[in-house]
Amino acid sequence: MRRNTALALTIPLLLAACGTPQDRCIARNTAEFRSVNALLAEVEGNLARGYAWGERQVVRPRLTRCDTVTRDREGRAVITSHSCWRDEIDVERYRIPIDPAAEARKRDGLAERRAALASGANRAVAACRAAYPEGA
Structure with a gap:
């Protein structure tokens, strides 16, 4: 609010x-x-x-794609992708009695x-x- x-x-x-x-x-x-x-x-x-509207931040874990940079034997960058969990912040509206x-x-x-x-x-x-x- x-x-x-x-x-x-x-x-x-x-x-x-x-x-x-x-x-x-x-x-x-x-x-x-x-x-x-x-x-x-x-x-x-x-x-x-x-009623009034209120807002609150809610942290939710989300499955997403993560990239990892590693080096091969010759020193070149190699990007590998994998699934990982990241926290995302959502704004949630809720009713407040008046x-x-x-x-x-x-x-x-x-x-x-x-x-x-x-x-x-x-x-x-x-x-x-x-x-x-x-x-x-």
């Missing part, structure tokens, strides 16, 4: 680093607003489903926070567009 949120917030920032000066300005000045929006969407999804009343309180708090941040975010976007007009 946290990994998805972090990933969802990191990708726009990485893309913004490659964007125009206007895009970077908007991304920099609306980060908290976008973060609250992402959290609010997650909480609303939890309420709609009736308290609907607590989740609704969280949703209401995030909605209030988003409303408080909205006007500042709108002003920041307008200021960025004025400071860095596209096509100029």
